[in-house]
Amino acid sequence: MTEKFDVVIVGAGASGLSSSWYLVKSGLxxxxxxxxxxxxxxxxxPIEKGGEIQKYNQLSFDPNIRKNNYDYNINSSNSPISIxxxxxxxxxxxxxxxxxxxxxxxxxxxxxxxxxxxxWPIDYKDLKSFYDLNDSITGVSxxxxxxxxxxxxxxLDPVPLGKMGRKIQHGFxxxxxxxxxxxxxxxxxxxxxxPKDNYLRPSNMGDKSGSKGSTDNTYLPKALKEGLVIKCKxxxxxxxxxxKKITKILCREESGNKFYxxxxxxxxxxxxxxxxxxxxxxxxNDNKNGLSNSSGLVGKNLMLHPLGYxxxxxxxxxxxxxxxxxxxxxxxxxxxTNIENNFKRGYTFQVLRGPLPIESALNLSxxxxxxxxxxxxxxxxxxxxxxAHITVITEDLPxxxxxxxxxxxxxxxxxxxxxxxxxxxxxxxxxxxxxxLSKGRLLMKESxxxxxxxxxxxxxxxxxxxxxxxxxxxxxxxxxxxxxxxHDISNLFIIDSSIFxxxxxxxxxxxxxxLSLYISEKIITRYKNLxxx
Amino acid sequence: MNNLSTLIYLLFDLxxxxxxxxxxxxxEIIYSNENDLxxxxxxxxxxxxxxxxxxxxxxxxxxxxxxFEDMKNFLKNNIGKKSSNKFLFELNEVIIFxxxxxxxxxxxxxxxxxxxxxxxxxxx
Numbered sequence: 001m002t003e004k005f006d007v008v009i010v011g012a013g014a015s016g017l018s019s020s021w022y023l024v025k026s027g028l029x030x031x032x033x034x035x036x037x038x039x040x041x042x043x044x045x046p047i048e049k050g051g052e053i054q055k056y057n058q059l060s061f062d063p064n065i066r067k068n069n070y071d072y073n074i075n076s077s078n079s080p081i082s083i084x085x086x087x088x089x090x091x092x093x094x095x096x097x098x099x100x101x102x103x104x105x106x107x108x109x110x111x112x113x114x115x116x117x118x119x120w121p122i123d124y125k126d127l128k129s130f131y132d133l134n135d136s137i138t139g140v141s142x143x144x145x146x147x148x149x150x151x152x153x154x155x156l157d158p159v160p161l162g163k164m165g166r167k168i169q170h171g172f173x174x175x176x177x178x179x180x181x182x183x184x185x186x187x188x189x190x191x192x193x194x195p196k197d198n199y200l201r202p203s204n205m206g207d208k209s210g211s212k213g214s215t216d217n218t219y220l221p222k223a224l225k226e227g228l229v230i231k232c233k234x235x236x237x238x239x240x241x242x243x244k245k246i247t248k249i250l251c252r253e254e255s256g257n258k259f260y261x262x263x264x265x266x267x268x269x270x271x272x273x274x275x276x277x278x279x280x281x282x283x284x285n286d287n288k289n290g291l292s293n294s295s296g297l298v299g300k301n302l303m304l305h306p307l308g309y310x311x312x313x314x315x316x317x318x319x320x321x322x323x324x325x326x327x328x329x330x331x332x333x334x335x336x337t338n339i340e341n342n343f344k345r346g347y348t349f350q351v352l353r354g355p356l357p358i359e360s361a362l363n364l365s366x367x368x369x370x371x372x373x374x375x376x377x378x379x380x381x382x383x384x385x386x387x388a389h390i391t392v393i394t395e396d397l398p399x400x401x402x403x404x405x406x407x408x409x410x411x412x413x414x415x416x417x418x419x420x421x422x423x424x425x426x427x428x429x430x431x432x433x434x435x436x437l438s439k440g441r442l443l444m445k446e447s448x449x450x451x452x453x454x455x456x457x458x459x460x461x462x463x464x465x466x467x468x469x470x471x472x473x474x475x476x477x478x479x480x481x482x483x484x485x486x487h488d489i490s491n492l493f494i495i496d497s498s499i500f501x502x503x504x505x506x507x508x509x510x511x512x513x514x515l516s517l518y519i520s521e522k523i524i525t526r527y528k529n530l531x532x533x
Numbered sequence: 534m535n536n537l538s539t540l541i542y543l544l545f546d547l548x549x550x551x552x553x554x555x556x557x558x559x560x561e562i563i564y565s566n567e568n569d570l571x572x573x574x575x576x577x578x579x580x581x582x583x584x585x586x587x588x589x590x591x592x593x594x595x596x597x598x599x600x601f602e603d604m605k606n607f608l609k610n611n612i613g614k615k616s617s618n619k620f621l622f623e624l625n626e627v628i629i630f631x632x633x634x635x636x637x638x639x640x641x642x643x644x645x646x647x648x649x650x651x652x653x654x655x656x657x
Contacts, residue, residue: 045568047646049636052633053568053571053634056570198648319657322644356633357633357644358630372628373548373600374602376549381644
């Protein structure tokens, strides 16, 4: 028998679980399906028992290394940046670093401000109350009063800066550049019955304590309490459309068993890569280029936030490989367009903690800074905890030639296509990266580093996958409208980062979840007729 | 861990010689590491590089390698730079994975690893 729900949501990550909670608490019968599994605490090996090694198999952010049965193949050979993600309950928030800044108001008006990219069909004011709601569910640490984010309130205390953070903060001050404690989805005190982080495990290696604001910790328990039905290890094979309406979706369990799900409303929340993959793979006689693709833009305008990396070496022990890896300080000194630069828009500096010993040693030996032999351990210990790390997160601008496509040469065990990435850095991004790397090295020098290295784009950093089902008012130039509803299909919404028209220059998780809540509210208020037909 | 040839133990000890921080030789540390992925990596490495390991073993039985550098030079002179680099790359990965995932190492080295040590380090 085919099960029927009011709403079926595909994907239980950042957007899927936040929307699930909003809709199920509003009284709707909601089913959320997820191709990955629950990541229970028992899956994590403690770091002191060698748990870091899980980063190189089941907790790898590279699906081609992880190779779980439910991961689809991704070919990034035509891109300088490879895709990073995680499939499981909580999605990529399971392994995200928990950096949690918002977009700025001007990020929604990129074209009006700087004549590049697009304007969003909504603005910051539309999302403001949903950012606040999302922050209250997630628990965000930081410091109020940031001139770049004057309206953010109710933050938990900032994550400790530590000796390294203070050292770099001093460098920022010497240069007169903006710097502020990072906005982090990390509990610095008990919050909403979730504990304070003990920092035993870096935030990007999964959370054993419940202290990180990943959606499996935040929205999931609340949504389950309200009656959410979760179907994990369940993949969507195809969406079935008839007369511009989705009638059902064909799913497959891990066992291979196939079944249909029916609903009044279908929501795609499968990320900037998973969502277009499903749409392109659901083509039919009337939609030969895939569903919801009359604009031809499904899969196009891929944005990835090319990342630069600057590493400074210090004589003293800064304990810089200790604590939440992704979160320490941010700077938006070079965030806005400056006519003196040879690029438009800008970037955020993030000051990070260094990685754990395996990753550190592999990186240092690959760069021939340390080598096996008599002096290996002494040399390693003279560098480990003695470095500072900065990333340069560049605002990536949309270009149609940057895209994802179905890859029929790279199929799964059922013969279903994987995905190939076709992506190039624009001149604007290259210039921005060069600027960021140069300024980053200057910062290291002013902070007291005796040596620094800078490189980018860093290959394995394609976490922020945006733009592949653009939101807009014009059906010829976008895939969904300003409420996330497909221009082509009357009961299909998209709520993940694929609908971002532009990428801003900050981590997108906070905006993904605020946008998901905003669209969920519109589904209930503006499109309630869909539930009565 | 499966029993491995004495040569591989020698390579481990030459790669990371015994230090003041740890009471054990690297080979003992790696041997006692029960992590499945490490064991699999070592076994795969030995299987894929069987011929080179045999060659090294034969040479070592004649003149014992005095250092990791000594072993590297022998390899470079006998199997060429390309094959030698490939072998050393794989060996490097296996040793780093196995060494730094050992709780003996993580607890023995002067790096904060327990909750108290981490909190203290962050507050310094």
